[in-house]
Amino acid sequence: MALAPTVKLNDGNEIPQFGLGTWPMKDDQIADVIPQAAEQGYRLIDTAVNYGNEVGVGRGIRAAGIPREELFVTTKVPGRHHGYDATKRSLEESLERMQLDYVDLYLIHWPNPKEDKYVATWRAFVDLQKEGKVRSIGVSNFKAAHLDRLRDETGVLPSVNQIQLYPSVSQIDASAYNEQLGIAVESWSPLGRGANAKYYGGDESYLDIPLLREVAAKYGKTTGQIVLRWHVQQGLIPLPKSSNVERLTANIAVFDFSLEDSDMQRISSLDDGRAEVANSDERQEF
Ligand code: A2P
DSSP states (O other): OOOOOEEEOTTSOEEESOEEEOTTOOHHHHHHHHHHHHHTTOOEEEOOGGGTOHHHHHHHHHHHTOOGGGOEEEEEEOGGGOSHHHHHHHHHHHHHHHTOSOEEEEEESOOOTTTOOHHHHHHHHHHHHHHTSEEEEEEESOOHHHHHHHHHHHSOOOSEEEEEOBTTBOOHHHHHHHHHTTOEEEEESTTOOTHHHHHHTOOTTGGGOHHHHHHHHHHTOOHHHHHHHHHHHTTOEEOOOOOSHHHHHHHHOOSSOOOOHHHHHHHHTTOOSOOOSSOTTTOOOO
């Protein structure tokens, strides 16, 4: 079992370049899955207040028996807790639910720009980092204009932006802008399917499309591995969710082969100009 390589963030911390998505697993399920994932080399665990499973994540972490400093735990503040004081309280509650002293990465889950509280939320993040309760701070579903405001009004840029990203929604402009600002990009719903298909209008049979099958046959890999390799080969940090031990195992086994440039381009050609399904200028989540 090999661990995923790490990526250096703009604050000097290191993040594993592959993680376990936990939505929509409930407490009992995720508590079972984390030890299995840890055994397969997963060290980054991605949860959120709004996933409703932080208690199970904490139980899973303790059951996995991995030293705390070798794990990388992420959670996210929900829209209903935006604002300086509410954010600080929210983090305390998350730590209490997970029974942790700190998280490795704290994200603003959605910008909710119509509420216009994400800058105040960010100021709390900056202070929480100084207090040592969170190691790195970042955002999720933030567009260029939202990032610009954080930089202009606080002088502190996020270390990470977690956005919906898979070959058909490849977010080329957003990725390039984040890269230009030195912000690492995490891909949510990196396989573009499954439970998220129903919820966010994705494709149930995404991993069956002929082009992916063809490339998978060429390399003797699964289509899931081909898509996940496409992420890591461009420096993205994918967070696939699986509750099945075979898929968990296969998904992370993407660091021992590479795709030829021409195949990277063929997979990227699946981008059909589709916008992300959750447009965060419009969609607000609480
Ligand atoms: P399961 O938990 O049964 O494995 P995404 O992370 O893009 O949202 O996709 C998650 C969905 O894809 C889940 O429904 C998960 O179901 C399924 N899934 C995860 N890995 C694979 C894979 N390698 N092949 C097919 N389906 C997968």
